[in-house]
Amino acid sequence: MxxxxxxxxxxxxxxxxxxxxxxxxxxxxxxxxxxTMAFILTVVSFDRHAVAALLPLAFFPxxxxxxxxxxxxxxxxxxxxxxxxALMVGLFNPLxxxxxxxxxxxxxxxxxxxxxxxxxxxxxxxxxxTLILVACLGMHRLCAALDRLGVPRVLxxxxxxxxxxxxxxxxELGRMNLARELRSQGTSTxxxxxxxxxxGHLLLRTLERAQRIHQAMLSRGYDGQMPQVGLPLSWHWxxxxxxxxxxxxxxxxRATDPTALLGRWLMGIAT
Amino acid sequence: MHMADALLSPAVGAxxxxxxxxxxxxxxxxxxxxxxxxLVPLMAVLGAFVFAGQMINFTIPGTGSSGxxxxxxxxxxxxxxxxxxxxxxxxxxxxxxxxxxxxxLALGANIFNLGVFPCLIAYPLIYRxxxxxxxxxxxxxxxxxxxxxxxxxxLQLGALGVVIETQLSGISSLPLSTFLLLMQxxxxxxxxxxxxxxxxxxxxxYGARPDLVAVDDTTTAGATASFPTRIVALFVALALATGxxxxxxxxSHPDGLEWSIEQVTGKPEVEGxxxxxxxxxxxxxxxxxxxxxxxxxxxAEAAGEEEPAWPAVDxxxxxxxxxxxxxxxxxxxxxxxxxxxxxxxTSG
Numbered sequence: 001m002x003x004x005x006x007x008x009x010x011x012x013x014x015x016x017x018x019x020x021x022x023x024x025x026x027x028x029x030x031x032x033x034x035x036t037m038a039f040i041l042t043v044v045s046f047d048r049h050a051v052a053a054l055l056p057l058a059f060f061p062x063x064x065x066x067x068x069x070x071x072x073x074x075x076x077x078x079x080x081x082x083x084x085x086a087l088m089v090g091l092f093n094p095l096x097x098x099x100x101x102x103x104x105x106x107x108x109x110x111x112x113x114x115x116x117x118x119x120x121x122x123x124x125x126x127x128x129x130t131l132i133l134v135a136c137l138g139m140h141r142l143c144a145a146l147d148r149l150g151v152p153r154v155l156x157x158x159x160x161x162x163x164x165x166x167x168x169x170x171x172e173l174g175r176m177n178l179a180r181e182l183r184s185q186g187t188s189t190x191x192x193x194x195x196x197x198x199x200g201h202l203l204l205r206t207l208e209r210a211q212r213i214h215q216a217m218l219s220r221g222y223d224g225q226m227p228q229v230g231l232p233l234s235w236h237w238x239x240x241x242x243x244x245x246x247x248x249x250x251x252x253x254r255a256t257d258p259t260a261l262l263g264r265w266l267m268g269i270a271t
Numbered sequence: 272m273h274m275a276d277a278l279l280s281p282a283v284g285a286x287x288x289x290x291x292x293x294x295x296x297x298x299x300x301x302x303x304x305x306x307x308x309x310l311v312p313l314m315a316v317l318g319a320f321v322f323a324g325q326m327i328n329f330t331i332p333g334t335g336s337s338g339x340x341x342x343x344x345x346x347x348x349x350x351x352x353x354x355x356x357x358x359x360x361x362x363x364x365x366x367x368x369x370x371x372x373x374x375x376l377a378l379g380a381n382i383f384n385l386g387v388f389p390c391l392i393a394y395p396l397i398y399r400x401x402x403x404x405x406x407x408x409x410x411x412x413x414x415x416x417x418x419x420x421x422x423x424x425x426l427q428l429g430a431l432g433v434v435i436e437t438q439l440s441g442i443s444s445l446p447l448s449t450f451l452l453l454m455q456x457x458x459x460x461x462x463x464x465x466x467x468x469x470x471x472x473x474x475x476x477y478g479a480r481p482d483l484v485a486v487d488d489t490t491t492a493g494a495t496a497s498f499p500t501r502i503v504a505l506f507v508a509l510a511l512a513t514g515x516x517x518x519x520x521x522x523s524h525p526d527g528l529e530w531s532i533e534q535v536t537g538k539p540e541v542e543g544x545x546x547x548x549x550x551x552x553x554x555x556x557x558x559x560x561x562x563x564x565x566x567x568x569x570x571a572e573a574a575g576e577e578e579p580a581w582p583a584v585d586x587x588x589x590x591x592x593x594x595x596x597x598x599x600x601x602x603x604x605x606x607x608x609x610x611x612x613x614x615x616x617t618s619g
Contacts, residue, residue: 004326014369040376045281048442055599062603082371086277090443097444112444119442122277127371134368142368152299158361161315162322166365169316170323177327190337195329196471199340203476206320207349207483213312262602263594 004174011166017070018138024068028239029137029145035246036064036133042250043125049114052259054121060250061128068136075131082127083120090119139163144231173202273366273381274433276374280440287436288379294387295360298353310354317346318358322365329468338464343389344398344422345469348484352390359386380436384429393425402486411474414484418473419466426462430454 024032039060046054065072097112134142139160147156176198181188190198214222276284302310321342328337342362346355360382366372373381398421405413434450437443443450477484 004323007323007326010369037375040276040374041281044276044279044284044376052596052599055596055603058600058603059606062606066606078371082275085273086275090277092449093444096446115442115444119277122442123275126276126374126376130368130375131371133375152295154299154302154357155295155361155364157311158314158318158357159364161312162318162358162361163365165316165319166322169319170326173323173327189330190328192329192467192471195327195468196475199324199327199472200475200479202324203320203472204479206316207313210313210316211309213316214309217312259596259599262598263596266594266598 004170004177008167008170008174011163011170014135015138017135018141020069022067022069022136024064024136026238027242028233028235029141030149030233030235031239031243032064032133032137033142033145033149035243036129038247038250039129040126042254043122045254046118046122048118049111051114051117051121052263053257054118054125056253056258057125057250059253060246061125061132064129064136065132068132070132070135075128075135078131079124079127083123086119086123090116093119140231144233148233169202169206172205173199176202273363273373274377274384274436276376278437278440278442279377279380280442281376283436283440284376284379286379287383288376291360291379291382291386294356294383294391298356301353302357310350314350314354314358317349318361321346321358322362329471331464338461338468340468340472341385341389341422341426341465343385343425344394344418345472347390347394348398348473352394355390355394356386359390380432384432384436388428388432389422389425392428393421397421397424399486408481411477414477415470415474418470419463422466422469423459423462426458426465427455430458 039057043054043057061075062072065075093116094110094112097110097115099111137145143156143160146159147153180190180194180198321340325339325342328339330337343355343359346358349355350358363373363381363385364378367374367378367381398417401417401420402409402414405417409417431451431454434447434454437445437450438447445453473484
């Protein structure tokens with residue numbers, strides 16, 4: 001999953017995108033979360049050989065990214081990182097599923113190749129939608145929405161807290177590792193014994209830090225209960241309208257097959 | 272190890288979401304009754320620690336590769352099972368959201384595979400009894416051995432979970448036995464590596480602060496008291512739910528059925544064209560074929576020439592699908608392009 005520096009850069013850049021004002025940032029985060037979940041369910045509900053029918057669903061992430069002012073190139077780069085795993089598992093499909101399903105330019109196409117393509121398209125769509133959701137909302141609005149949607153307080157608090165300390169501890173571990181590398185004449189190997197004592201030291205320091213944080217919380221009136229997580233939310237008619245529009249479009253894309261309609265129309269023009 | 276959305280069917284994804292949500296609710300109820308209010312900041316910083324710790328790799332001697340901690344067992348040792356489960360759930364959520372590891376639908380499955388097995392099964396049922404049996408101050412080597420063993424077992428169970436979930440989903444065509452033979456040995460190796468990493472950290476902490484690693488009943492108060500019966504009940508309920516879902520799934524979903532027939536006959540495909548099962552499957556396949564209903568008239572009679580058993584194969588529909596697909600992509604790109612300038616202006 002990359003280096004510590006990459007991790008920190010990623011967390012910071014996502015926080016920065018989430019802070020910018022866009023059309024989507026005025027929508028209640030609960031509506032955006034529910035719409036994204038509906039989208040993912042729609043994608044995975046298609047038959048495993050579905051390829052062409054999945055393509056119109058790409059409208060959703062593209063439009064959402066534009067409404068939220070998220071650069072598609074950045075999302076695309078991160079989606080590419082997620083593809084190898086899907087490819088690894090899907091790669092066996094053409095070997096085991098050899099029944100022909102389609103014929104293209106005189107070549108029969110087996111079900112395995114179709115389902116492999118389908119898996120890759122599914123990956124791109126679901127991963128892109130998830131990344132866009134987080135880039136639009138950011139951790140604070142996301143946790144506030146999850147809290148109001150009924151996720152246990154202990155998890156939403158944990159998410160917010162942890163998100164804050166990833167930057168702190170990541171930075172600390174990054175500096176420790178840099179110091180080690182500078183003292184080891186440029187060799188990048190990290191023997192298990194050194195690894196154990198390095199992370200062990202950090203762990204002890206982390207535990208002490210937790211104690212200090214707890215004392216700081218107590219001195220600010222913490223009584224074992226967390227105050228309201230995140231920001232106040234209010235649901236307006238436009239949130240209802242946004243969610244309803246998303247659901248209607250998704251239902252329409254699922255029920256009809258716009259790709260087929262378009263294809264037949266194009267063939268009608270051609271002949 | 273992370274499941275991906277693309278490999279899950281909605282039924283399996285939803286079942287595991289329900290299972291993980293139920294476990295989370297149980298853990299959070301358990302933690303609310305816990306008097307240790309310093310647990311909140313402790314869980315947060317340890318979550319961040321595991322997150323950062325997974326970025327640092329140690330070198331495996333003799334090979335060119337490297338490994339890192341998994342985190343589940345380490346957290347369970349320091350926090351107890353339920354709190355460790357919540358922390359792992361939060362780590363996996365952030366990984367799914369920020370780094371596209373797994374996905375939102377697969378999050379339930381991932382929390383189950385990487386949270387329940389190490390924190391709520393391997394830790395209380397293997398690690399704790401073994402460390403207790405080792406006496407008041409176990410030797411470092413013994414502690415390391417127990418740590419590695421527990422990690423390996425937890426990860427093997429998790430990998431088994433991935434295989435079963437993938438098979439039940441029916442998106443991948445990999446036969447069960449092949450998938451098992453691929454996943455289990457790979458995760459044996461990964462488990463050994465993760466176990467060694469965890470053992471190295473535990474050994475260090477054990478040397479400096481043995482109280483943190485000790486299995487006493489104050490750090491994990493109540494975690495074991497009512498645990499076995501509850502977890503057994505949970506799993507019975509879960510097995511019933513999954514079984515019920517699967518039987519429904521198998522009877523209504525041809526892919527699930529096809530899969531179970533493969534298991535019965537031991538062949539990847541049913542070959543005898545005359546067999547009733549095959550004909551029935553062919554009819555089903557015809558019904559669920561990707562684009563069954565829109566052959567253009569000119570080629571309608573040409574259909575079925577190549578493969579009598581698979582009448583859904585039709586050059587006309589395929590061409591329509593490809594043309595439509597290309598057209599759709601062009602439209603998507605056009606919309607993305609058209610929306611851009613307006614957005615750029617309002618934001619800038």
